[in-house]
Each structure stands twice: as C-alpha cells, then as structure tokens.
Amino acid sequence: MNRSRCCLIAAAVLAAVPATAQNLTLYSGRGETLVSPIVAAFTEETGIEVDVRYAGTSELAVLLQEEGEASPADLFWSQDPGALGAVADLLAELPAEITDLVPSALRDDEGRWIATSGRQRVLVVSTERVEEEEIPESILDLTGEEYRGRVGWAPTNGSFQLHVTAMREALGEEETREWLEAMVANEAVVFSNNAAIVQGIADGEADFGLVNNYYLPRFLASDPEFPVRIAHFADGDVGNLLSVAAIGITASSDQQEEAAAFVEFLLSPQAQQYFASQVKEYPVTSSVVLDSDQPTLDMLETSAPDIDLNSLSDLEGTLELLREAGLL
Amino acid sequence: MTASLVPARRRSAGQLLLLAPALVVGALMLAPLFDLVLRALEADAATVTSLLLRPRTFELLVNTAALAAGVLVLATLIALPLAWLTTRTDLPGRRILNVLAVLPLAVPGYVMAYALIGLSGNYGFMNAVFGVTLPRPQGWLGATLALSLYTYPYLYLNLRAALSGLDQTLEESARALGCGPREVFTRVTLPHLMPAMMAGWLVIGLYTIGDFGAVALMRYEVFSYALYLAYSSAFDRLYAAWIALILVVIALAVVWWEARLREDIRLARTGSGSGVRPRLTALPPLACAAAYGFSGTVVLAALGLPVAVLSFWLLREPVWPVLPDLLRSFSQSLSAAAPAALLAVLLALPVAVLAVRFPSPISNFVNRLAFIGYAVPALAFALAFVFFALEAAPFLYQTQALLVLVYALAFLALALGPIRSALYQARPNLEDSARSLGYGPVGTFIHVVLPCIRRGVTAGLVLVFVVAMKELPIAFLLSPAGFRPLAIQLFSRTSEGMLIAAAPYAAAIIAFSGLTVAAVLRHEGRLE
Structure with a gap:
C-alpha cells in the first residue's frame, strides 16, 4: 500500500x-x-x-x-x-x-x-431502401408524408446550423421556421453529427440524411459496398448549399x-x-x-444556390429559431 | 464527548486551525452554485418563463423520471436476487459469482452504451458474427439498459452487507408464528433491507440523474443531455444555467427525501443476546439451475457483452498505430486524477477531523456542504465552475489546475467517508497523551493521528483516483485545450460513429478500472 x-x-x-x-x-x-x-x-x-x-x-x-x-x-x-x-x-x-x-x-x-x-451540403440515401424516384427535387419537399420518420438530420451541428442561416437568407424567416416545424412534425430523426447520420442510414435508423459531401467517401473508402449513396437536389435548390x-x-x-x-x-x-x-x-x-x-x-x-457566404453571420438568430422549434 | 479530556484552550486552538480550511472547502462548494443562481437570475422573468414553460421542459422532466424509475427497477431486479444467492444459499461457486457481480463497476455507463451500440447495426458484432442486424439500442430502453448494467453493483454491495448482517432469529420467529417463506420475505426480510436498499437507490438515482455519457450516446433527452446540448451546440448560457439549477434542485430533493425516509425506520434489535448469523438455504437442483441461468444472464450482459464487443472491434484493425496516442491519453488522465486524489484527501482531512473530534453545529454544517460536490450532477457542477472561473478567477480558466480542483471537490465525499470511519476507530486518548507529552496540535496530527488513519486515507486516495480516471462530464466542460483524457477520446469517437477507433480507449478504461476493482475486492477480502 x-x-x-x-x-x-x-x-x-x-x-x-x-x-x-x-x-x-x-x-x-x-x-x-x-x-x-x-x-x-x-x-x-x-x-x-x-x-x-x-x-x-x-x-x-x-x-x-x-x-x-x-x-x-x-x-x-x-x-x-x-x-x-x-x-x-x-x-x-x-x-x-x-x-x-x-x-x-x-x-x-x-x-x-x-x-x-x-464542401457542399448533400442528401445521402440508403441504397437498399430508397428508389430513384423517391429522391426529392428540393430540400423543402422532405416535409412530405412519404418521408415521415425517414429523414436524419443533426440540428446541433455547425454545418447544419449554417444551412439554416442560408435558408433564412434565401427563403426568409417565416418559410424557414415553417420548414423546421414541418420537419419536426414529420418525425425527422435527430443525430448528433454528420458521421452518425451516414452510419445511421447504413444501420437502418433512417433512409435519407442531410450531411456534408465528404462524410460518405470516408465510409466508402474502407468499404466500397457501404449501403449509402449521395444524391443531389435539383440545380439551384437551397438544399445544395455550397459552403x-x-x-x-x-x-x-x-x-x-x-x-x-x-x-x-x-x-x-x-x-x-x-x-x-x-x-x-x-x-x-x-x-x-x-x-x-x-x-x-x-x-x-451550377448546382449550388446563389448565396453570399459573407451574408451568413447571424448565428444567434438561427439558434433562436432552432430553440423555438424545440430542437435545442 | 470524545474530546472532553483535552483542555478547553487547546481544543479551541485545534478547532480554529481546522475550521479555516474546512470553511474554505465549504465556500468552494457553495460559491460557484451561488454564481449559477446569479447567472440564472440575470434574465428577466418573461425570458425565463418562455424558456422554461414550454413543452420541452415537461418532456425532459418526464424522461428524467422515467429513466430514473427504469434504472432503479432493473437494477433492483438484478441486485436483489444476486445478493440473496451469494449470501443466503449454498449455491456452488457463489464466491466467484460475488466477484463477477461486482466487476461491472469497471465498465462505466458510457462504455456500456458503446458496447450495446457496437452490438447492433450494419457493421455490428451481431451482424458480423451471427448475420443478424439488430436495431441500434437507443432512447429510454438503451439508456436504462446501459445505466442499470453499470450501476446495479452499488445496490448489490449494500444489499449483500445487509443480508449477511440480518439477524436470523427474526425470520425464524416469523416462521414459527406461521408465516410461509414468501410472507417471511415480504414482511420481515424486505423491510429490514430497506435502509440498504435506499442507500443503494440513492447512489444509483444520483448517478442516473447526473449521467451524461450514456444518455448522450443513446440520444435520450433527459435534463443532463439537454444541458449538454444547450452548452455544446449553442453555448446557450442562460438556458444551460437554468437546466443546471433544475438538476441541482432534483438532486437535493432526492437526498432530502431519502434522509427523511431513513429517519422513520427503526429496525435495531431490542432484545438481549446477540444476533445470529443467517443459515444458508439449500437449493434443490432445479432452483440451482434457475439460479445459474439468472446469474449467467446477468454476468453475460454486464461483463461478457462489453468484453466480447470490445474484442470484436479491437480485432478489426491493428492497435499498435494508436498506441502513442493511447499512452498520451492515459498519462493525461493520470495527470488529472492523481493530483485530484491527493487534493481531495488533503481537503477531506480537516473536514473529517472537525466532524469526528470537534462535533458542533458548524462542523456538521461544513460536513454537509462537503457532500454537495458529490450530490450535484457533475455537468451542472462543472458548468458552475466554468462561469465562476470566467468571472471571478480568469487566471484559472481553462487550466488543468481548475480541472484538478473541481475533481477534488466533486469527489471529496468519496475520500471523506473512509477517513471519517478510520477516525472514529482511532482512540482519541492516544492523541490526548501525545498532547500532554508536549506535542502541538500539528505534531500530534502528523505523528499520532495520521499513522492511525493510514488505511482510511489510502482508501480515500484510491477511490477518488479510480473515479477521476474514468470521469467524463467534468472533463468534457473543463479540459484545457489539448487535454484529451481517455474518457473524452472514447466519447468523441463513439459519438462520431467511429466504433473501431474508439475501441482501444474503451479497452484501456475497462482494463484499468477492472484491475483496480479487483485490487479493492482483494483488499476487502483480506480485511474480512
């Protein structure tokens, strides 16, 4: 002792x-x-x-x-x-x-x-449970009934929060708020970060995910059979934010x-x-x-929406919006 | 009473000498909490009500209560039969079972959560080994499982002590008066186990309310997880301060309630003669088989599962490239835990001596304060220090010194317990003799008291050290830049879904705590 x-x-x-x-x-x-x-x-x-x-x-x-x-x-x-x-x-x-x-x-x-x-914000989808025609034209379509409980997102993640700031810039405060609330009502699955979303889709917890473009290649590098692939929204959609x-x-x-x-x-x-x-x-x-x-x-x-990165500094306003939607 | 032989003048000198550091301890416990209250009250009433009176707060409250209830029930269902089997039956192999039942203490809740998650999913253990893709455990069920499997040994140890100390004649009298075995259990045994049960529940309940690693990995939204989110994703100071306060109130209410319930219980023997040690129940073969089935399931779930899942992930990629990182993390954990253990013991000594040798309202009060750090959920306690350091002590902010201090305060109670017990056993008249032979109070303490309470001091050191080595929430908030202890490395990798990369850190934590738990068990065995 x-x-x-x-x-x-x-x-x-x-x-x-x-x-x-x-x-x-x-x-x-x-x-x-x-x-x-x-x-x-x-x-x-x-x-x-x-x-x-x-x-x-x-x-x-x-x-x-x-x-x-x-x-x-x-x-x-x-x-x-x-x-x-x-x-x-x-x-x-x-x-x-x-x-x-x-x-x-x-x-x-x-x-x-x-x-x-x-980097670009992209939609990742399950290769096993998502058909080509199910891929939406716009990020705003994800509030539809066919996506109920199937979309993974990470409201606490910095890139996602920037994306919301960009949506406020492009669509206005009200429409962004409505989208957030509709996503919550549509039972979007909450993850803690981008990597967890990608992994979660492979594990069957969600079928679609809103992430940055570079997470999936990391998984594919170690396993080419990884059951997730990248999809994009239509050209110019705010969902394709370039950041x-x-x-x-x-x-x-x-x-x-x-x-x-x-x-x-x-x-x-x-x-x-x-x-x-x-x-x-x-x-x-x-x-x-x-x-x-x-x-x-x-x-x-061409695919990205036209948004000036210098206009995206109102982090506080975005956090407030996420808080009101009950996400923080 | 014990101090009555010491002349009044000397006594007050010794008391004063002790009171100063003890009061400092008390002030250190309270000041950050006051600061937290001030922070919370900074906002105007409208903001606060809109922040707190929303459905989310109610949801968090319900979830926190549901988690606590789930963990307490499941832990009891595991611990009570196990304790009975190892103390009251002739089950062959019960000694080994006793060791196996305590070992899960080495697998912290967040590691258990990691193991449960590693079992499931596309790349999980079950899919790779048996071709079955399990859904990822999460939410209430996942958090309840992870926390119960880790915390039930606290209840088990309490129940085991109570069951082996229970006077057999009581149960025999009940049987003689016509009670069946079930009635004896519910009307005699169970009520006598209540104090032990509540002591265990208190520890588990406080741990559950304060846990953050397991609930965060299981994505179950309870108050401590919401506090983590408010802090980490938005650094929302006001909301974080309010959630922290709510957590403090819940924890203190639980402590107060447990103390109230305990006061009403009177169970001591009143008759003459000494109690009789319990006789062992002989289990028929069928019951034996059932007992093995039950305890086997528990051991498999609480120990086999983490070990199997970990080995599986460890074998996926060679470990040696991360060895340097692992070693650095280990030494960083060590560099916070070791000084924290030392400081906790140094702070606990004056408080303990004051409580045992100079009982008074003020020493009682300081002793109660010393438990604040343990009772207040770790994340809330750490947050209070973040605010406190930023405002009152910027030179301490984001330093390792602050981390060590907060560890020492949070785990002070762990050091206080054994030191106080040792002091109660040390004879005060030895100290009086030393004083009458010309030693001053300091000399007496160093040459007489300290050698007598060596065992208690060592126990306190080891306890704080082990707990601090695997601590997560406080390290999460207070680690200085570049400081990456084992728990943080494991947590950040698991929360990014990188289970392979997390495995070496989980293994290091389990191996380290496993060794120490085994050492403590051996030490206890020798004492018996």
Whole structure:
C-alpha cells in the first residue's frame, strides 16, 4: 500500500509540471479525425506545437464572445463561415499575401477570415431502401408524408446550423421556421453529427440524411459496398448549399506570426491536397491535382444556390429559431 | 464527548486551525452554485418563463423520471436476487459469482452504451458474427439498459452487507408464528433491507440523474443531455444555467427525501443476546439451475457483452498505430486524477477531523456542504465552475489546475467517508497523551493521528483516483485545450460513429478500472 501511495504522489508531482507556454492554441469546430493529421504535419514542418480544443463550432463561437480579450485561443477554425462572421469583431485582419491565395468569394470582405476548404451540403440515401424516384427535387419537399420518420438530420451541428442561416437568407424567416416545424412534425430523426447520420442510414435508423459531401467517401473508402449513396437536389435548390470551412486569427493573440504561419500552411499545396484526397473536400486554391471523379468548386456552382457566404453571420438568430422549434 | 479530556484552550486552538480550511472547502462548494443562481437570475422573468414553460421542459422532466424509475427497477431486479444467492444459499461457486457481480463497476455507463451500440447495426458484432442486424439500442430502453448494467453493483454491495448482517432469529420467529417463506420475505426480510436498499437507490438515482455519457450516446433527452446540448451546440448560457439549477434542485430533493425516509425506520434489535448469523438455504437442483441461468444472464450482459464487443472491434484493425496516442491519453488522465486524489484527501482531512473530534453545529454544517460536490450532477457542477472561473478567477480558466480542483471537490465525499470511519476507530486518548507529552496540535496530527488513519486515507486516495480516471462530464466542460483524457477520446469517437477507433480507449478504461476493482475486492477480502 505504501509503495502505491508513493507512486501516486510521484505521479502527482510529475503531473504538476506545466506545459510550455509557447504552443499555439487552436479552437477547432472541426472534428478531431479530420484535423489532427494536418496539425501534426504542421508541427513536423515548423516545430510549432498546437494545443487543440475540439468542440462544437457554435459553442466555440459563443465561448470566444464570452472570453473576449482574455481568450487563450490564437486561432478559430470553424466548420462554417457563419460562426466566424459572428465573432468577426474579435478577429485580426489577415495579411494580404494570405488573403490573395483564394478567390474573393471565399473570404471575409474585410479579410478577417478565409476559407480553408470547400464542401457542399448533400442528401445521402440508403441504397437498399430508397428508389430513384423517391429522391426529392428540393430540400423543402422532405416535409412530405412519404418521408415521415425517414429523414436524419443533426440540428446541433455547425454545418447544419449554417444551412439554416442560408435558408433564412434565401427563403426568409417565416418559410424557414415553417420548414423546421414541418420537419419536426414529420418525425425527422435527430443525430448528433454528420458521421452518425451516414452510419445511421447504413444501420437502418433512417433512409435519407442531410450531411456534408465528404462524410460518405470516408465510409466508402474502407468499404466500397457501404449501403449509402449521395444524391443531389435539383440545380439551384437551397438544399445544395455550397459552403466552406474557414479560419481566423484572434486579435488578442500574442502569436500573430505563428498563427499566420498555420493559416498559410492550411492553404499550402500539401494541405489542400490533403483536404482534397484524404478528407474529400474541395480545394480552395488552384494548386491541387484532383482525382478524375472529383468536381472543382467552379463545377459545383451550377448546382449550388446563389448565396453570399459573407451574408451568413447571424448565428444567434438561427439558434433562436432552432430553440423555438424545440430542437435545442 | 470524545474530546472532553483535552483542555478547553487547546481544543479551541485545534478547532480554529481546522475550521479555516474546512470553511474554505465549504465556500468552494457553495460559491460557484451561488454564481449559477446569479447567472440564472440575470434574465428577466418573461425570458425565463418562455424558456422554461414550454413543452420541452415537461418532456425532459418526464424522461428524467422515467429513466430514473427504469434504472432503479432493473437494477433492483438484478441486485436483489444476486445478493440473496451469494449470501443466503449454498449455491456452488457463489464466491466467484460475488466477484463477477461486482466487476461491472469497471465498465462505466458510457462504455456500456458503446458496447450495446457496437452490438447492433450494419457493421455490428451481431451482424458480423451471427448475420443478424439488430436495431441500434437507443432512447429510454438503451439508456436504462446501459445505466442499470453499470450501476446495479452499488445496490448489490449494500444489499449483500445487509443480508449477511440480518439477524436470523427474526425470520425464524416469523416462521414459527406461521408465516410461509414468501410472507417471511415480504414482511420481515424486505423491510429490514430497506435502509440498504435506499442507500443503494440513492447512489444509483444520483448517478442516473447526473449521467451524461450514456444518455448522450443513446440520444435520450433527459435534463443532463439537454444541458449538454444547450452548452455544446449553442453555448446557450442562460438556458444551460437554468437546466443546471433544475438538476441541482432534483438532486437535493432526492437526498432530502431519502434522509427523511431513513429517519422513520427503526429496525435495531431490542432484545438481549446477540444476533445470529443467517443459515444458508439449500437449493434443490432445479432452483440451482434457475439460479445459474439468472446469474449467467446477468454476468453475460454486464461483463461478457462489453468484453466480447470490445474484442470484436479491437480485432478489426491493428492497435499498435494508436498506441502513442493511447499512452498520451492515459498519462493525461493520470495527470488529472492523481493530483485530484491527493487534493481531495488533503481537503477531506480537516473536514473529517472537525466532524469526528470537534462535533458542533458548524462542523456538521461544513460536513454537509462537503457532500454537495458529490450530490450535484457533475455537468451542472462543472458548468458552475466554468462561469465562476470566467468571472471571478480568469487566471484559472481553462487550466488543468481548475480541472484538478473541481475533481477534488466533486469527489471529496468519496475520500471523506473512509477517513471519517478510520477516525472514529482511532482512540482519541492516544492523541490526548501525545498532547500532554508536549506535542502541538500539528505534531500530534502528523505523528499520532495520521499513522492511525493510514488505511482510511489510502482508501480515500484510491477511490477518488479510480473515479477521476474514468470521469467524463467534468472533463468534457473543463479540459484545457489539448487535454484529451481517455474518457473524452472514447466519447468523441463513439459519438462520431467511429466504433473501431474508439475501441482501444474503451479497452484501456475497462482494463484499468477492472484491475483496480479487483485490487479493492482483494483488499476487502483480506480485511474480512
């Protein structure tokens, strides 16, 4: 017993040695499996260690507001530009040599956040239980009787919340509210995130799912027989929202240079290639060699609705709407 | 009474020395909760009513009650027969059964939920091994199963102690007065088991109300899950604060109610002579078979299932590439749990000494406060500290120090129990002699008291350490950036549907807790 107590005490003393202060702190609304390989690559190349706080995109956005100047975060990497728009006044202006790397539609008008990769909202469907003619023209059709209890969604997920913000922008407040309420009444199945929706469709918990485009390829990579496939709504439908993951540097960070190096790294050919070929997202710079079956962002623009990413910063209003619909 | 030999002047000096740290403990327990109340009251009445008086709140209340009821019933149906079989019958192999019945304590609710989920679905264990795709367990049923299979040992241990301590003559008298076996059980045995039953129910009930891992993975919307959602998906501080307050009120009501019920029970022997140890019932072969069937099912479900599902997922992909990550996570868990155990014991010592050696209204009060951290649902307790640190102690915010402090406060009660028991057994006149031989209060404590209560201190250390190693909700809210203990790694992977990637972490948690539970059992066996 005495020896085990000594071990405990020794462990306690060892544990009390603090970590070095020079690490970058990254708030990541993006999941660990997608982020940690690229963070490791950055550390390998620059020697700069990065502490990552993983959490929901909205949670981190509101946390940043709460923390204000005192925030330990140097960087905020968000699943969507909306959350960055919501905290834009806490962000530093990015250097021009970074913002020039991407087209102007893919960054903040005032240069406070910049896209790191593109993605599209898609409909995924079961290959076993969904016929071609059952695929709806519009996301708004999912409230129909034939979809009762069959549609999976993730109301707490940042990308979904951005999608709702975009719907408010495109359709107006009232119509979006009605759609949300009709979806709830139609017994849409609630999941905690995109990956869980895709897995849930394979497991028979739902037949349709509203997710980002890059989740299914991950499953298909390990099992080509995976019983889920991607479908799209009709061209121009708000359901085909084209969005980006984006990043910004906090104005309160005292490591602006290191933080900028991280952002630059995410836009480097190496990182963009990683997003395209490993994560199956769309690159935002033109330096990438794509697989033949992978569309570029330009090619997606015909199917996507015409919505300015800079107009999607009213996260609070979306949360309020989701709350009223009883989803939060 | 025990302190009466110590001169009044010295006594008050010792008391004062202890009172200061004990009061600090009490203040640390209360201050964040006050802060939580202030937060909640910040909003105007209209906002609050519109937030709380909506169908969703009622739904959460019903779900929370349904879950608690389900877990209590199922845990009782498992624990009571098991306890009877291992204490009151001659069932061959009952000693082994006793160990197997306690071991599920090593499988936390969220790991059990992981195992149940891993059983089902397209890639699940059942489909791969038997070609049957089970629906994913979820909602009330899934959460009830996961939580009962994990928590029933708390009730089992209580019932076992009560059953083996129950005076046999009572049951014999009842039989002599003409009661059949069933009547003896319902009219004599069961009422005498009630205190143990309620003690077990209290622990399980509090755990169920506060659990967040299992209900989140099972997607069952109870208050703690709603608190997690309000915080994690919207960082909705006002709503989160109110749900946290509701949880605090529910937990305190449960504690108060249990204490009230216990007060009304009078069961001690009144006659002369000593109690008689129970005689063992001889089970006929058929009953033996039924007993094996029952206990086999329980052990298979509570132990076999997680072990089988885990092995299945572990074998799907080689483990060695994640070993460095796993080791880092393990050492991070260790680096929070070990100092937390130490701090909990340090904080518990003055409170315990005060309670045992200097009983007074104020020491009683401080002792009650010390249980707040344990009774208040972990997520609510942690949230109170998030707010508190942001406002009152920004230098602590998002630091490991805060995580360690909150662990120590949340599990203080676990350290307090054994230390207090040890102090009751230590003879105060030894301390008086030391004092009369010229030791000061500190010297007496270090040279006389501490050696006497060594066992209690060690037990407290181990208990807090083990519980903190697998803790999830507090780590979820208070982990600093880059801090990824085992429980968080497992939870985030499972909630993303990545069961293969989660398996090594689940295995590490089970292996670690299994070893410690086994060690504690062996230790107890030696004491008997």
